[in-house]
Amino acid sequence: MTHVVVVGGGYAGVIAANRLTQRDDVAVTLINPRPTFVHRIRLHQVVGGTHDALVDFRKVLSDRVRLLVGAVDRIDPAAREVTLAGGGSSGGPSGGSGGGAVGGPVGYDYLIYAVGSGSARPDVPGAAEHAHPAATLEEARALRATLAEAPGHAPVTVVGAGATGIEIAGELAEEGRDVTLVCGGLLAPALHPRARRSVAGRLARLGATVLDGPGSTVTEVTGSAVRLDDGRELPSAVTVWTVGFGVPDLAARSGLRTDAVGRLLTDETLTSVDDPRVLAAGDAAAPSDLPLRMSCQTATPLGAHAADTVLARLADKRPAPLDIGYFGQCVAVGSRAATLQIAARDDTAKPFHLGGRPAGKIKATALEYLTHHLATEARKPGSFTWRFKDGSRARRLRAKRDEAAALNH
Structure with missing residues (x-):
């Protein structure tokens, strides 16, 4: 019996664990810090108080996967074992949270490293002390509690103009909060200008103020204000920080090579450059030091691909290289509207977008369909397919290697 441990029960980890159950001679253990699956792309709704972002693992995880609740303290590649902080507890194959301590x-x-990402520590004076991150369930819940204690008319500043900042600003503005979104440059920089205007228009209709362009970079955060680089000082009873993402340092602490952000370095099959028995998927993976966009749209096919690499090796077959592309992204702006940006397979924004309530319905469907993918893979392992391919990745890899070779001469 081959034992595969999957570290991390997010989108990448769950689909990888489910997919591995195609073989009867593979035992799978999923180690996750929480006994419940967190539907992470709903965290802005946790902040807005409209959803709890929780899904019972029994709905998305195969009953052949053993759930072990705990945090991994260290990976020992030489001994092929992981050590849990505080022992952990076993949820059994059904994905429940019961069970006793596991010593x-x-x-x-084999190990699949799918630890995901979290908030990056801000380097702006006062931000770490006075601003509230929202990249994890615990952070989103804490922020919601802080907002509940603040008067409804109190000014709220959301710092960061990516999807997370926009979606949180939209939720709070729709709730009737006095919200200012501070962009530090362009609003929604990954979107085409036409889609960007759609987002700005919807935020304005909800009553949110958007500060973008020159002078919109935060230079200091205090307990009652946010200061910008053009000298403006914005009153802020609650400041939300959504700038950047970081990854856990587990790989680095375990002696595995990582990129500058801390993502595990792998080849194009998602295998660690240090150990053929360790693979990575999701936000914490850096294939060929050319990582893909951190998102559920990346995590799910990467999780499936990592599992496929393990299954190929067990079948004495050559694992396939990555071939994962994109279709775009859909950013919610309030509970009923969104902006759907269509993209090329290499994730470059195209001029076409869909906005308003039609896009909002697509966003709502996508939120439900993502967990449906996981549940279907649990029932029918191997059924998940990803139709979007990026044929330009090989060309970009060659260019990166040529550039590196030129620098070494």
């Missing part, structure tokens, strides 16, 4: 390290034949 000692957990051994593996």
Whole structure:
């Protein structure tokens, strides 16, 4: 029996664990800090108080996967085992949260590293002390509690103009809050200018103020204000920080090579450059040091691909290289509207977008359909397919290698 340990129960980890159950001679253990699956792309709704973002693992995880609740403290590649902080507890194959303490390290034949991402520590004075991140369930819940204690008319400043900042600003503005979104440059920089105007228009209709362009970079955060680089000072009873993402340092602490952000370095099959028994998927993976966009749209096919690499090796077949592309992204702006940006397969924004309530319905469908993908893979492992391919990745990799070779001469 081959034992595969999957570290992290997000989108990448769950679909990888489910997919591995195609073989009866593979035992799978999923290690996750929480006993419940967090539907992370709903965290802005946790902040807005409109959803709890929780899904019972029994709905998305195969009953052949053993759930072990705990945090991995260290990976020992030489011994092929992981050590849990505080022991952990076993949820059994059904994905429940019961079970007793599990003592000692957990051994593996293969390990899939799918620890996800979280908030990056801000380097702006006062931000770490006075601003509230929202990249994890615990952070989103804490922010919601802080907002509940603040008067309804109190000014709220959301810093960061990516999808997370826009979606949180939209939720709070729709709630009737006095919201200012501070962009530090362009609003929604990944979107085409036409789609960007759609987002700006919807935020304005909800009553949110958008500060973008020159002079909109935060230079200091205090307990009652946000200061900008053009000298403006904005009163802010609650400041939300959505700038940047970081990854756990587990790989680095375990002696595995990472990129500058801390993502595990792999080849194009998602295999660690240090150990053929360790693979990575999701936000914490850096294939060929050319990582893909951090998103659920990336995590799900990467999780499936990592599992396929393990299954190929067990079948004495050559694992396939990555071939994952994009279709765009859909950003919610309030509970009923969104902006759907269509993209090329290499994730470059195209001029076409869909806005308003039609896009809002697509966003709502996507929120439901993502967990449906996981549940279907649990029932029918191997059924998940990703139709979007990026044929330009090989060309970009060659260019990167040529550039590196030129620098070494």
